[in-house]
Amino acid sequence: MTKPTRPTRRYDYVDDGPAIYTDSFATIRREARLAHLPANAERLAVRMIHGTGQVDLADDLDIHPGLVPAARTALRAGAPILCDATMVASGVTAARLPRGNEVLCLLGDARVPGLARQWGTTRSAAAVSLWEPLLEGAVVAVGNAPTALFHLLEMLADGAPLPAAIVGCPVGFIGAAESKRALAGFADRHGTDIPYVTAHGRRGGSAMTASALNALAKEEE
Template sequence: MLEYIRDGAEIYRQSFATIRAEADLDRFPPDVSRAVVRMIHASGQVDLTGDIAFTPNVVSAAHEALEAGAPILCDATMVAAGVTRRRLPRDNEVLCLLGDPRVPDLARDLGDTRSAAAVELWVDRLEGAVVAIGNAPTALFRLLNLIAAGAPRPAAVLGGPVGFIGAAESKEATVAHPAELEHLLVLGRRGGSAITSAAVNAIACEEE
């Protein structure tokens, strides 16, 4: 019989203790640090700290939005599935519109990806929302273009798309965007659904 730790709470305790011992968290405010710890936990990479871009008030802005009942707008069903509903303070709506029947035709009309087209359908829910983008750079680019054209501002943009084409560029564009959006992002090629939903979960509830 293989021996291993069987207590789930103890696994979490030791995991977070290991992350805090090994990761360089000094440059983060306490609330951002708590979110970064969970993002590292989701990725298994303590060097993630070197690629984190954030605004100082991003956690408080996102948490206050969730406390006010704001929706969480996700670019992928995997991001939405990773949000722990019991951590949400107001039973917040977690929404991914990638499967909306309007998306294929809209993508064709826009000459863009389905992920980007789904973001077009966020507009009436975007003001004060928490945006969680973990997969598609085109979704983040489309969001930035919509805001530049006058669409409502979300409370915060979390996570960051993963990949080799456009991922790094979309996040750099978010950091440099003239709207100065509140953001917590993994720069470069890294990112993904697990990291993004981990950021949402950490911000939704302070319990580690």
């Protein structure tokens, strides 16, 4: 096998991995407005911004004051992470998990297509129903489908076991902003206070959600 050679250096750029990492977080702290967030959630916010490249994301973040301790306690006790999308699950860094926690996405379960047809909903929403035996004390993450977040909230309102924390950052133009408002207003509407983090508006996605999970899994940056 031919040994690869480095191409001729033609651009001026930083190529030291640790330096890029450190300088990125320093830039975020310098440019983002973080004062309105819970003090214990600063590193969470910084990682979410790092995952999107958008410092103004901080203005849309809504972080329950109990989110960070609730999620960290659950993960240190071995709780699973339940994800609505494979890309979210794939973005979780295994080395950061405190107890080798299971990271599960049930979208590929054979039961999902039939449930989606029967209920007239998306596969993402149907897959969330399969979380029920695992929900109690889990950390759940919705980073793709607004229907999945709505479905989860409806399950919880109907009496499903309560997760320890919800990372609710679905992305999109139809239902994303509305599902996040429903998450933020769940305690007022249903009387059940579940710690959560969300990014209001249309922004969201797998990278943002996985970044949040990685921050919750381990405090160190």
